[in-house]
Amino acid sequence: MDISRFAQINPPPRLLMGPGPINADPRVLRAMSTQLIGQYDPAMTHYMNEVMALYRGVFSTENRWTLLVDGTSRAGIEAILLSAIRPGDKVLVPVFGRFGHLLCEIARRCRAEVHTIEVPWGEVFTPDQIEDAIKQVRPRLLLTVQGDTSTTMLQPLDELGAICRRYNVLFYTDATASLGGNVLETDAWGLDAVSAGMQKCLGGPSGTSPITLSSRMEAAIRQRRRVEQGIRTAAHQDGEDEMIWSNYFDLGMIMDYWGPERLNHHTEATTALFGARECARLLLQEGLDNAIARHRLHGEALLCGIEAMGLEIFGDRRHRMNNVLGVMIPSDIDGEQVRRLMLEDFAIEIGTAFGPLIGKIWRIGTMGYNARKDCVMQTLSALEAVLNRLGFRTVQGAALQAAWDRYSQ
Secondary structure (H helix, E strand, C coil), X not given: CCHHHCCCCCCCCCEECCCCCCXXXXXXXXXHCCCCCCCCCHHHHHHHHHHHHHHHHHHCCCCCEEEEEECCHHXXXXXXXXXXXXXXXXXXXXXXXXXXXXXXHHHHHCCCEEEEEECCECXXXXXXXXXXXXXXXXXXXXXXXXXXXXXXXXXXXXXXXXXXXXXXXXXXEECCCCXXXXXXXXXXXXXXXXXXXXXXXXXXXXXXXXXXXXXXXXXXHHHCECEECCEEXXXXXXXXXXXXXXXXXXXXXXXXHHCCCCCCCCCCCHHHHHHHHHHHHHHHHHCHHHHHHHXXXXXXXXXXXXXXXXXXXXXXXXXXXXXXXXXXXXXXXXXXXXXXXXXXXXXXXXECCCHHHCXXXXXXXXXXXXXXXXXXXXXXXXXXXXXXXXXXXXXXXXXXXXXXXXXXX
């Protein structure tokens, strides 16, 4: 092999203004460049305990079991669903975008009986719609997405916990795209499990999934049968269908690893843990309310600039996420050509779309380290220049003036 063909990694500089990933905060990257230590070094287990404490603040919870699953945000989703769902369990999934369909797929792989309700992309569910479906289906679990980047919509969750308690339903949400940039109150809203990812509002790289579990969810997980070293450890004998078929995503074993027993399960991803710890530390240092207000401010400034450019916003404005905006692509404009020119000539990435929205909207993110005034202004300036280059006429400078006006309020 000619090793000279493989140069040192040197990726081009990009401003990532899509729906994620985003540019990681330099302080997070610095934390990730520190030296490795052993997984049972007292310093390492101390950092693990600090991570649990910090993410209780991020999730707004007192849950003991608040920890990291090593893997992307999907790893957190799979760990919770695989560990909580028993074969044949009824689950209800309100689908309002691509990631509701993902929850359905994972639940089916867990051999659940999956029931769905759907609204058109760009809308969300009312509590009454979800309660009516729960009364009809009588599920064991309600699986929701809080912020779906495919539609840029934010599903209200604050009334669903009380509904779930009324019907003895376990309540889970995927907060990958929303945590840290939108209000999420785990305990106050009665959530039994939440999973998230680092590469959105938390301002880090993909590869670690913070999760939190209520005592109700812990009990449900520990009741599941598991087979360890060929020995059945559960109290009941309902057959092997009750097994958790994944060792890696078995949260009962992961809790034993993170807990005082420190039972070996895997070798903790030290560098990723350092990065996740710094993301949480920075967020709480800023103040969770301040961080959410920052995401709201820059999202609104972007929206004002986009509308001043003569572009339309996608979806129900009352329920849009603070950190991702859906922008309708003008009918006479090639959306992919715009994205290509933004990337090639300005080194700015904005997002394309999925499913029924392919070719219809761009998705522009203002999240994490990129929820900043300079990022918004650069993106608006570049988008306006590209659109004018391709024949879509705007009032020159109106977008920037509108954003400035929002910032001056």
